[in-house]
Amino acid sequence: MPFRARTAIFRWSLHSVPYSAHHHQPHSLHSSSYSSSILHKFSSFAQSQVHGQSVEPCDDDGFLPWLERKAGCRVSSSLLIGKSSYGRSLFASKAIKTGDCILKVPYRVQITADNLPAKVKSLISEEVANIAKLAVVLLIEQKLGQDSQWNPYISCLPWQEEPHNMIFWNESELEMIRQSSIYLETINQKSQIERDFLAIRPIFECFGQSFGDITYKDFMYACTLVGSRAWGSTNGLSLIPFADFVNHDGNSEAIVMSDDDNQLSEVTSDRDYAPGEQVLIRYGKFSNATLMLDFGFTVPYNIYDQVQIQLDIPKHDPLHKMKLELMQQYFVPPNKDAENLKHSWNLFTIKEVRSAKGKGKGLPQSLRAFARVLSCTNRQELDDLVVEAAQTDGRLGRRPLPDVNKEIQAHLMLSSLITQLIEERSAAIMSLEESFNSSSYCGRVSVRRFMARDLLHGKLRILNSASTWLENYCRSSF
Numbered sequence: 001m002p003f004r005a006r007t008a009i010f011r012w013s014l015h016s017v018p019y020s021a022h023h024h025q026p027h028s029l030h031s032s033s034y035s036s037s038i039l040h041k042f043s044s045f046a047q048s049q050v051h052g053q054s055v056e057p058c059d060d061d062g063f064l065p066w067l068e069r070k071a072g073c074r075v076s077s078s079l080l081i082g083k084s085s086y087g088r089s090l091f092a093s094k095a096i097k098t099g100d101c102i103l104k105v106p107y108r109v110q111i112t113a114d115n116l117p118a119k120v121k122s123l124i125s126e127e128v129a130n131i132a133k134l135a136v137v138l139l140i141e142q143k144l145g146q147d148s149q150w151n152p153y154i155s156c157l158p159w160q161e162e163p164h165n166m167i168f169w170n171e172s173e174l175e176m177i178r179q180s181s182i183y184l185e186t187i188n189q190k191s192q193i194e195r196d197f198l199a200i201r202p203i204f205e206c207f208g209q210s211f212g213d214i215t216y217k218d219f220m221y222a223c224t225l226v227g228s229r230a231w232g233s234t235n236g237l238s239l240i241p242f243a244d245f246v247n248h249d250g251n252s253e254a255i256v257m258s259d260d261d262n263q264l265s266e267v268t269s270d271r272d273y274a275p276g277e278q279v280l281i282r283y284g285k286f287s288n289a290t291l292m293l294d295f296g297f298t299v300p301y302n303i304y305d306q307v308q309i310q311l312d313i314p315k316h317d318p319l320h321k322m323k324l325e326l327m328q329q330y331f332v333p334p335n336k337d338a339e340n341l342k343h344s345w346n347l348f349t350i351k352e353v354r355s356a357k358g359k360g361k362g363l364p365q366s367l368r369a370f371a372r373v374l375s376c377t378n379r380q381e382l383d384d385l386v387v388e389a390a391q392t393d394g395r396l397g398r399r400p401l402p403d404v405n406k407e408i409q410a411h412l413m414l415s416s417l418i419t420q421l422i423e424e425r426s427a428a429i430m431s432l433e434e435s436f437n438s439s440s441y442c443g444r445v446s447v448r449r450f451m452a453r454d455l456l457h458g459k460l461r462i463l464n465s466a467s468t469w470l471e472n473y474c475r476s477s478f
């Protein structure tokens with residue numbers, strides 16, 4: 001669900017997937033008998049262990065009836081709120097089958113920037129991000145306390161816990177992942193929040209005593225809450241009460257869908273669940289870097305992990321100018337905004353290479369093409385590539401070079417770059433492991449170390465797979 005709410009910088013927001021008409025009739029609400037049956041079912045499995053998660057009862061029994069009253073329809077007849085080691089969670093209150101609709105939350109009980117009081121809305125500049133606007137809604141509602149129409153929801157949010165999202169990491173914690181591009185993204189995200197706060201603070205001050213004491217830290221917390229629990233959809237960036245109590249499993253096929261025809265968001269189960277099992281959905285196809293930045297957690301083996309590789313044309317290359325012009329002409333990435341354009345033609349994203357044999361999908365074609373261009377040593381070779389591109393699909397260097405030795409050389413060049421990255425990542429992991437052994441950190445620091453370790457291990461796994469693929473490709477090209 002991370003919500004890439006506004007720009008390429010932020011991945012903040014959980015994307016929900018719009019789809020066309022489903023014709024679900026809302027059930028009518030039977031709140032009193034419904035809630036007592038929930039309580040009964042919940043207590044019977046409350047102490048059980050499910051998937052290594054200990055299921056604890058939670059004092060939110062009134063939440064769902066409140067939401068259903070507000071919505072005027074049934075939101076879920078198969079889920080209960082409980083607690084797991086992931087915080088507040090949703091559990092199956094009865095057997096759930098694959099394909100069952102497990103929750104439906106009408107747009108009218110979702111919170112968007114439209115919920116800003118008109119007076120505040122008119123003062124907030126267009127420059128301020130939607131995430132920040134939604135954070136202001138949360139802060140205002142939190143300040144209103146019992147007087148807020150959203151109080152049952154606002155008071156369920158984890159305000160008190162220090163999140164592990166990377167904007168809360170201190171310098172020495174960030175040092176653990178300095179080599180990764182996530183370091184820079186964290187700094188950018190922090191600056192964006194600072195800018196938004198500076199734009200919004202005068203508005204808080206206008207409202208005097210009631211809101212004037214909202215601090216930068218409060219604002220950061222609120223932005224983090226929005227960033228880790230709002231979905232982007234045709235309805236705008238929205239907090240979806242109840243749906244946002246469900247935790248993430250990257251392997252799940254269940255996602256939040258927007259049904260514009262019926263003006264609601266819903267989730268359909270992708271598997272069977274026994275009563276008492278924690279129900280999980282996929283927020284999005286997120287790497288550990290995204291999970292750390294926007295959600296404050298990682299998973300030990302993340303199939304969506306990736307590594308960014310930058311290739312530069314050596315300054316001393318006699319063909320530097322010609323190669324640069326060709327690269328800028330032929331290696332323009334699609335769908336990039338102007339801000340990224342000038343930097344990204346030499347940045348490549350690689351994922352784990354599953355086929356180790358030097359065949360199959362392997363490394364991205366664009367990266368290998370770039371290496372072929374780099375390996376050219378005279379103008380004729382470059383001209384030949386341009387002619388070949390014109391005669392084929394217009395893309396440069398997409399075919400193996402006619403000279404096998406040159407083709408191998410291009411790939412060996414990639415291989416040596418990847419070996420260097422492997423060495424750097426391995427050294428970083430080793431120093432992290434040493435600090436695990438030499439010090440007995442607990443709590444916050446140790447959680448963040450585990451996250452850094454998951455991130456670095458994921459990167460190393462991808463680099464190793466790329467290295468093996470390249471070795472095999474070179475061997476099989478002889």
Ligand SMILES: C[S@@+](CC[C@H](N)C(=O)[O-])C[C@H]1O[C@@H](n2cnc3c(N)ncnc32)[C@H](O)[C@@H]1O
Pocket residue numbers: 086087088089157158228229244245246247248249294295296297298
């Ligand atoms: C949309 S909320 C889910 C409900 C949340 N657990 C709560 O207490 O309100 C997302 C947050 O839940 C936690 N979370 C979700 N999935 C997780 C997972 N697989 N591992 C660890 N934490 C997870 C993270 O703190 C994340 O920022």
